[in-house]
Amino acid sequence: MSTKGLRNSLKSGWNRVFGDRAAASPGPSLTQPTAGVQPPKQGKHSTEASPSNATEPHARPNPSVAKAQATRATTEDGAKEADPYATASLEKIPKSPSCQTQAQPVEPQAEDPLATETTERSPVLSPSQELWNAAYDSLANGGDDAEDKDTGMDKDTVKLVKCYVKTLATILSAEASSDADSVAAELEDKSKRQTHMRRLVKEGQAKISTPSKITMGVGDVAQFILSAKGMIDAAVGNIPQAALPWAGVCVGLQILSNPGRATQSNLAGIAHVVFRMDWYCTLSEHLLKKDRVDDSLGSILPQLKARIIALYKALLLYQMKSVCSYYRHQGLGFLRSLANWDDWDADLKAVTDAEENLLNDWDKYDKLKAESLRSELVKLAEGIVGMLGDIHQTLQDFVDLQKTIRRDDMEATCRRELRVVDPHHDMERIERSKDELVDDAYRWILHTEEYTEFTNWYDNRPNGSPCRLLWVNGPAGTGKTMLMIGIIRELSRLPVALTPKLSFFFCQGTDTDLNNATAVLRSLIWLLLLQQPGLISHLLQKYIESGDALFKDRNAFYALSEAFQNMLKDPDLSPVYFAVDALDECEQGLADLIKLISASLTLTDKVKWLVSSRPSVELKTPDTAGSLVELDAQRLEDPVNAYINHKLSILETREGYDGRVLAEVAAEVRLRAKNTFLWVALALKELDREDKNHNLVHGMYAPSIIRKMPSGLSELYNHMMIRIEEGMEKDPQYCKTVLVSTVLAYRPLTLSELAVLADLPLGMHPRTIVKKCGSFLTTKDETVYLIHQSAKDYLDENYTSRLQLAGVAQGHADIGMRSIKAMSSVLKQNIYNLDFGFRPMDITPPKPDPLAKIRYSCVFWADHLCFENGESPACKQELTDDGRVFEFLKERFLYWLESLSLLGNLSDGVQSIRRLLHIAQSQPDKSPRFAGFLKDAEKFVLSHGSIIERAPLQTYGSALVFSPTMSAIRNEQWKERLPFIRNVNGIRDHWSAHQQTLEGHSNSVSSVAFSPDGRTLASASRDKTVRLWDTATGAHQRTLEGHSDSDETVRLWDTATGAHQRTLEGHSDWVTSVAFSPDGRTLASASHDKTVRLWDTATGAHHRTLDVDVAIRQLSFSGDGSSLHTYRGVLDITCGTASPASTTLALFVREQWIVCDSKILLWLPPDYRATSVAVFRNTVALGHASGGVSFMELTV
Structure with missing residues (x-):
């Protein structure tokens, strides 16, 4: 149940208990009339109460964390009115006679035997005041009952009380007495005691951090402190008996505000006592009210009072001990000889036992008269603790809980697509692959000054900036990763209510999925959203527009950076630690990641970064200079x-x-x-x-x-290689092929995958050879890893001399060809035995999984063959018309596509085909047929990839049927068609020039334009958005929003981040077309106002207006940027003249025809008629009324 839900539940539960009586007449106001302020008029919050209400006691639950401080709004007549929710809670505080409003008489208390010491001049004390005083006096006298003397309490409690008084006076008061005895003497008089304690409480309230500072603090404890501070304000102002216990609470809140200086068990006890204090204070007033005492049960009353005194003694004793212990560590060593300082669990148990004893006796006392009331009160008291949450709950428990909570389907899908790995699982794997985490090997860092400053969220240093970026650095092998794991474990074990959130990631240079800045950022955001789900609003809209391409395309880091920075600026962000291990192993985008870390420190003071790397990483920037603290991992x-x-x-x-x-x-x-x-x-x-x-x-x-x-590590690795080379018979050869495969692989390999890539004999288990590879490799969960990044560095540097004389390129070629050999023997149609329409998202691989040993090969075989553009002699030979690669694709191309779809990697197949095609075209004399086949294969995947990705077996159905009759793929693979397909007529003979249709707009496309380099296509639509597309793959990159209508403007965006840069104004009618010059410095815009305007893209300045006689719908620059081509002619940019003909070759769409230099080339069928057109060199992009975009490449 959420905090809000629990709060409402508790509130409604309380109203069920007291609602009828409260409804009879509103409770008394908490505010006393002061000079210049009139009390509110009779009404909802009147200070006048009916007689029945004045005598009816009410118990008060704790205010919720979110509504803790009672805010007051000024009414029409100038009076201050309490916040409605705070009033509902606070009005039910039982009033002692001494704190009633002036209109209400005070009842005499002479009947109470504990009040015999009150003199005539002293104010009348309430039962609760007397009980707190009795508890304090008993402790000050060393415990005056037999139980206390039996436990030896009298030997220490007198010292403890004096120490407590002295500490309170020193910490809370600006005018502390230097003599503990004189302070204690001042407190012997009960009336002076109240005055003195109230003064200390007021001064203590001033010591508690202001709300603006608290909100920068640690997690939920910030709201908790505000809640308790609000309780103090209300309680001390209206319930005088609260002064004595709440003086210690003021110090307790200061302890909670800096939990790193106290033990976890002590923090748990302090939170327990603080959060229940108002319940303790109101308990006696409610329980011992005279009109609730039945005459027949009067003999039980002294026993009940004794139980309350025992509880109050336990509470005061716990407060005294906590305060003295805490400030003993802070240098106020007024009491140094008390034994058992740290047995906090036993001390807290004494409090809870006293509570239990009281409730048991109360149960007997009240069973006949108030059974239902007592039950509700006990439940509410338990619920109050639940509002804070189990103080022992760890951050890891919290994360696990969040994972199980059902979220909105779209949010859940977004988080699922965002996830790269679960860093918790990664941390466990790293721990298992290394040695057991030894406490003494990392705990030293927890006691360093640097770490203490880093974990202190309150800047108490008089000079210098707070430590918000802690950099653990050191050479390879100095235990940085294990230090990071130790720190993360330590932060995760802290109570969730008293610590910030924690999001972390481990970079791993040997895994291409985990060695780039995008993976780091995706994982940090993923963990952050698990702990603070509300922040997903900054990401969700982008995801709805872009799908999982938002996380995977080449601009993913920039798009996620924008969302991440918006999350950090969110006012609801809770403080959070971000931890990134091994920055030096982030091989792609490290500079961008460091810039993001630096920028985050300027956006909010609610984040801190913990990073580790080798010293070579350039982490110091102008933004980090004031917050960066370095810590040498090798210092001890x-x-x-x-x-x-x-x-x-x-x-x-x-x-x-x-x-x-x-x-x-x-x-x-x-x-x-x-x-x-x-x-x-x-x-x-x-x-x-x-x-x-x-x-x-x-x-x-x-x-x-x-x-x-x-x-030295390098020398040790060399020693290990010598040991391998001295192995028996063929062991050295097998070990080296295993090491080659592990070093050159683009991700860690499973044992079965390693057996394929290393071409191990069938009878030899790969684990046997891995064990013989010295200490270079380690195996966890059937996956093989290099022992450390330094091991990979050594093997890379010594590859030719130690592993393979033929060099790295030959090693890649060997892996590629072994992969083809393995795929040829395994791949087949319907390898998972699925239905024809089965979708990959529903697939559970069979056991055993036939693709298990070739998963890596299916995805990466072409990457290895195309290493360095296939420059090795072996690759060049295989990538020809007579090579084994062509043979494999002719026979098993469709099988391979099916496997990629099942693995979720079809897009990798497109890239593989293009890499192979590039190499084949580079040697036309040897690979003409192979190159032609690859062109056909590219068309096949681009045309049918959508259905293949969604239903793998449609590779043999829709994809084959609707491919042209002259397609090489169709002819070679027609025999593989699904069994229900006999023959198909009416299919075109050749692939059309149309390459792809880009779908996404919800209304017709009004304009399209290429980027200067031709790699990005922008499409504008009547749905008021601009979409960016990758022209190579057709992937949607991002959606740009900003236009409110056909607003006669041109808007410029940063395509990398999606940020709106500037708006160009000047046209007097809607803009029909735009085009960039080849150098990207000039933008041309055409409009229905019959003008073409030229703009400076860097500054947005308007350069020139060219008047034309018609509204131009298509624009493109000449190759040298000196003129603009339109379907009406050429515009000279320098003089603004138009010529009816052009000597420069230019493509245009005129009505239903594609024309080139006024020559008709191609008729467009009705389905392909364009509402907007853009041209880049020989490629034409067409925007359609359906909202789709298609483009085709022509040879002209």
């Missing part, structure tokens, strides 16, 4: 020593590893490790090697093995 030796000790403790149980051997091994490792965790891990892993009899290294040989290992 103790963490590495702790890691060494941990690793050696594992060896203790092995044969021969006695104390002497372990000490010798430890000394050798420390000598050579040079404070490098990875060196330690790799060196000690050598002791886990097995001989031919599968026996582990005996302890007696361990020291000599370590001595043979050189210092």
Whole structure:
């Protein structure tokens, strides 16, 4: 249940208990008349109460976090009126006689035996005041009952009370007494005690952070502090008995505002006490009211009072101990000898036990008279705790909970498409692939000054800027990733109510899916949205317009950056940590990512960044200069020593590893490790090697093995390679092919995929060879990983000398051809045995999955063959008319497309075809038939890709049937058509020049234009949007909004970010066409006002107006940018004259014809008639009334 829902539930529940009585007459106002302000008139919030209401007690629930501070609005007659919700809650506070309005008499309290010390001059104290005083006096006297003396309380409590009083006076008061005894003496008089405590509370309220500062603080605790502050304002102003306990609450809130300085169990107890304090204060007033006491039960009353006093003593004792302990750590060591400072769970249990004892006795006392009332009150008290949330709930629990909550379908789909990986799972995998996280190896960082400043969300430093960017840097292998995991684990374990949100990502250079800035940003946003779902509003509209292309196209990072920055500027954003590990492994877009980090620090003070990398990363920018703090991961030796000790403790149980051997091994490792965790891990892993009899290294040989290992990672890797080369028989060859495949692969490989790429013998399990590859590789969850980025760096640098003399290009060629061999033996029609209309989103792969071992091959085989444009001799030979690649595609092209559709990678197939075509066209004498086939294949996929992607088996149905009769694919593969297809007539013979139809507009397209480089097409529609398209793939890139109608303007946008830059005004009628000059510096616009205007794209300045005799609907610049081509002739830009003919070749659409230099070329069927046209070189783009855009390439 949400906080809002729970609040409404509690409010309605309370009204059920007290609603009838409250409805009889409104409760008394909480405001006292003051000078210059008249009380409100009789009415809804009148200060006058009926007699029945004046004597009827009401218990008050806690105000909700969101409505905690009672705000007041000025009424028409000048009086201040409480916030309606706050009034509903606060009006029900039971009033002690001493705090009634002046119109109400005070009842005498002489009957109460606890009030015998009150003198004639002293004000009459309420029962609650007397009970709090009795509890305080008992503690000040060291505990005056038998139970206290049995526990030895009297030995420490006197000291504790004096320490507490002294600390309160020091912390809350500007005029603290230096003598604890004199302060304690002042509090011996009960009336002076109230006055003194109220003064301390007022001064304590001033110490609590202002709302503007609190809202910059830590998560839900900020609202919690505001809530409690509002309770103090109301309670102390209207319930004098609250002063004594709330003085300690003021300090408790200061502790909660900086939770990093207290223990989690203590924080839990403080939150429990603070949030229930108003319930405790009103409890006795409600319970001991005279008109609620039945004469027949009067003998039980003293026992009930004793229970309340016991509860109040436990509460005061917990407050005293918390305050003294906290400020002991802050330098106010007034009490240093008290034992058991840190047994907070036991202390909190004493409070909850006292509550339980009281409720049990109350149950017996009130069972006959108020059973239903008591039950409701107990439930409400429990609900109040629920409003805060379980203080022990961790951030990880919170994230897990959010994952299970059902969201709106569109939001859920958006988040699902946004997800790259779950960073939590990535962190678990990294931990398992490395060694166990050793506490002592990372906890040191938690005690550094840099980390303390980083986790302090309140800038208390008198000089300098707050630390908002903590950079953990160090050379390879120094444990940066494990440090990051340790910090993330530590932040995740903090109570969710007292800590910011946390979003993180681990860059991994060996995985192309995880080594780019877009993947980083997608994952950070994904985790952020799980924790703060409301922020998805800044992303959803873009997703609705663009679909998953928003996250995948070449402008994805820029589009997501805009949404991300809008999220950071959202006023509802809760404070959040962003953590990114291994920035140096972000191989694509690192500079853009650093710019985004820098920009975020200027947008809001609710974000902090924790990043790690090697020192070579340029993280210092003008925007980060004031917030960046560096932390050297290699600064201490103790963490590495702790890691060494941990690793050696594992060896203790092995044969021969006695104390002497372990000490010798430890000394050798420390000598050579040079404070490098990875060196330690790799060196000690050598002791886990097995001989031919599968026996582990005996302890007696361990020291000599370590001595043979050189210092330095590169030298150690070289040592490991020598060991591999000394292996038995063909083991060195197999190990090297495995290492080649792992290093050159574009993502981590499964064991079955590795067996294919390394061409391992059928009888050899790949795991066996992986184990023989020294410590270069590790296996987790059936996937093989390089042990560390430094291992990949070493193998890349020494590839030719250590792995393959023929070089990297030959290695890629080998992987490509092995992939083709494997696909040829596995691929077939309907490999998953599906129905003809089955969609990939519904697919659950069969077990065993026939595609499992060739998944990588299906997607990446062409990338390997086209490495460096296929320059290796082996590639050139295979990419010809007689090569095996052409043979494979002729026989299994449709099978391959089906597999790509099943894997969700059909778009990769289009790119693969284009790369192969580029290479085939570069050697026309050897590959004419192969190039022709690839052109046909490209047409086939572009024309039918939409249906193939949605229904894989329609590759053999619709795609084959509606391909031209002369299509090479159709002729080669016609035998593969679905069984219900016999023959088809009326199909055209050749592919049309029409390449693609781009669909997305909801109204007719009024104008289209190419970018200067021809790579992007913009289409404007009567739906008041402009859409950008990738001309190579037809993919929708983004939607630009801004036009309100045919508003006679031209608007310029940044195509990378979608940001509106400027509006060009000057036309007196609607704009019909626009065109960019080849250099992109000039924009031409034509309008129904019979003019063509020229604009400077950089400044928006108007250059020239060209008058024409008709409304021009099509414009294009000449190749040199000196003239404008229209279907009516050529416009000279310099002089503004028009000529009826042109010597420059230009394509135009005139009515239903495509013409070139006034020559008719092609008739457009009715379905392809254009409402707008754009031309780039030999490509014509047509906008249609349907809202679609098509374009065709012509040879002229």
